[in-house]
Amino acid sequence: KPLSFTPSEKFTTDEAKTPYAKVTSYNNFYEFGTGKDDPAERAKSFKTDPWTLRIDGLVKNPITLDYDAIMKQFAFEERIYRMRCVEAWSMVIPWVGFELNKLIQLASPLGSAKYVAFETLHDPKQMPGQRNPFIGGGIDYPYVEGLRLDEANHPLTLMATGVYGKTLPPQNGAPIRLVVPWKYGFKSIKSVVRITLTERQPPTTWNRLASNEYGFYANVNPKVAHPRWSQASERRITDGGVFNQQRIATRMFNGYDEVAPLYANMDLARYY
Amino acid sequence: MPFVKRLLSKPLALTPVQLLLFKAGLHALFLGYLIFLGWAAVTDNLGADPVKALIHSTGTSALNLLLLTLLISPLAKHLPFPSLMQCRRLIGIYVFVYALLHLTSYVSFELQFDWALIASEVIERPYITVGFIALLDLMLLTITSPMWVRRKMKRNWQRLHNSIYLIALLALVHFSWSRKTALQEPLLYWFIALVIMLPRFNYWFKRLTPRH
Numbered sequence: 001k002p003l004s005f006t007p008s009e010k011f012t013t014d015e016a017k018t019p020y021a022k023v024t025s026y027n028n029f030y031e032f033g034t035g036k037d038d039p040a041e042r043a044k045s046f047k048t049d050p051w052t053l054r055i056d057g058l059v060k061n062p063i064t065l066d067y068d069a070i071m072k073q074f075a076f077e078e079r080i081y082r083m084r085c086v087e088a089w090s091m092v093i094p095w096v097g098f099e100l101n102k103l104i105q106l107a108s109p110l111g112s113a114k115y116v117a118f119e120t121l122h123d124p125k126q127m128p129g130q131r132n133p134f135i136g137g138g139i140d141y142p143y144v145e146g147l148r149l150d151e152a153n154h155p156l157t158l159m160a161t162g163v164y165g166k167t168l169p170p171q172n173g174a175p176i177r178l179v180v181p182w183k184y185g186f187k188s189i190k191s192v193v194r195i196t197l198t199e200r201q202p203p204t205t206w207n208r209l210a211s212n213e214y215g216f217y218a219n220v221n222p223k224v225a226h227p228r229w230s231q232a233s234e235r236r237i238t239d240g241g242v243f244n245q246q247r248i249a250t251r252m253f254n255g256y257d258e259v260a261p262l263y264a265n266m267d268l269a270r271y272y
Numbered sequence: 273m274p275f276v277k278r279l280l281s282k283p284l285a286l287t288p289v290q291l292l293l294f295k296a297g298l299h300a301l302f303l304g305y306l307i308f309l310g311w312a313a314v315t316d317n318l319g320a321d322p323v324k325a326l327i328h329s330t331g332t333s334a335l336n337l338l339l340l341t342l343l344i345s346p347l348a349k350h351l352p353f354p355s356l357m358q359c360r361r362l363i364g365i366y367v368f369v370y371a372l373l374h375l376t377s378y379v380s381f382e383l384q385f386d387w388a389l390i391a392s393e394v395i396e397r398p399y400i401t402v403g404f405i406a407l408l409d410l411m412l413l414t415i416t417s418p419m420w421v422r423r424k425m426k427r428n429w430q431r432l433h434n435s436i437y438l439i440a441l442l443a444l445v446h447f448s449w450s451r452k453t454a455l456q457e458p459l460l461y462w463f464i465a466l467v468i469m470l471p472r473f474n475y476w477f478k479r480l481t482p483r484h
Contacts, residue, residue: 021320022320022321025319025320026319026320026321030453034451034452034453034456036319036320036321036324037319037320087452089321089324134456134459137452137453137454137456138453138454139453209453225396228397228398228399228449228450229393229397230389230392230393232389233386233389235321235323235382237320237321239316240316241313241314241315241316241317241318241322242313242314242322242323242326242377242381243314244316245322245323245381245384246384247382247383247384247386
């Protein structure tokens with residue numbers, strides 16, 4: 001379904017966009033299978049309406065949003081972000097959504113809140129990967145992610161409801177997902193049902209599964225290699241066959257230098 | 273089915289012409305698949321990421337063919353269809369061809385001939401090192417596959433070619449290790465490999481146990 005939005009002037013790029021067909025057919029969404037084309041295939045009948053998104057935890061004003069509230073309560077913006085997967089490929093994607101900090105503000109966080117925990121829908125009836133570990137890769141469900149509160153409040157951090165001007169297809173995390181463009185893609189949790197403000201650092205799915213490979217922060221960093229491959233460069237997924245592929249240097253924070261102050265006194269090789 | 277009955281009752285030996293045709297069919301199949309893959313990869317008809325698709329298809333095909341070669345000697349013995357044995361070398365060489373194309377597409381399309389990166393990946397990443405060793409061993413087997421080399425090497429030939437079991441093991445490790453989680457196709461491959469190897473385990477076990 002088409003969405004109404006205003007294009008962002010600040011958050012855009014001249015880089016060639018990854019075509020819609022590729023953005024919507026090459027997805028990591030293990031709830032629907034571990035193959036990249038499994039989600040597009042298996043999520044076709046995924047129900048996104050009715051939906052509830054709850055914001056709770058260390059807040060003065062816990063909120064529950066239904067599908068219509070999610071789609072109507074916020075002014076949508078289109079932002080073209082780079083998306084860098086931890087598997088060393090990347091895309092350029094025009095998202096439609098709103099800043100997460102607007103949502104957090106609505107709930108008025110308490111002073112003790114330091115982190116934000118996110119949770120994907122747990123519905124084994126609709127998500128075959130959650131009922132069968134051979135489809136879902138044997139990871140723990142529901143999928144959970146987390147950010148520090150200052151990361152969550154950064155203007156770059158987006159709650160996306162659409163892509164290419166239309167509502168998200170299920171395989172891309174409908175009806176609402178997180179987009180954190182300076183972190184590896186697995187941080188940008190899909191089909192979110194719950195956002196909880198916490199005092200302690202929340203567990204995250206991939207960190208629980210292989211903490212030596214996936215850290216809590218997961219900032220894009222060309223200098224810190226994944227144990228099984230280099231992160232110094234990436235392959236951009238665009239149009240064209242194997243002879244038109246480009247391998248480009250990976251940039252610190254995926255090129256979003258404005259987030260550097262968030263990590264001013266941190267050893268990013270240790271907090272990867 | 274009369275064909276199956278025929279296959280199981282009397283040894284089915286192909287005439288030289290039939291064997292030639294059978295081999296030509298295998299060549300057409302294996303080469304045809306490569307041509308299809310290459311065409312689809314160049315024209316962007318191999319999914320969203322043609323590079324990854326090309327690497328994965330050549331890799332898993334090499335592994336499939338490798339398991340097929342291991343299946344041939346028990347099949348030829350039990351079916352009985354001894355002519356199958358005469359196709360084993362052909363399939364074995366395609367294992368090498370597919371594995372070589374697997375590496376070539378990784379080096380050229382994935383790493384784009386960045387030699388420093390290639391060298392560091394092969395040395396530093398254990399799963400790539402493992403795959404690379406398997407490929408080098410496969411190359412040795414391919415080089416020593418002509419009949420005249422085999423005759424010259426005498427008993428050493430069999431010794432060298434027994435390393436196909438090592439290659440299979442390394443290939444399975446390489447495949448499993450390359451994935452993000454364990455419960456994926458690799459598990460199925462380990463299981464199939466185990467089933468294929470069962471008659472051999474049985475045979476080796478009998479040879480090792482002393483008889484009274």
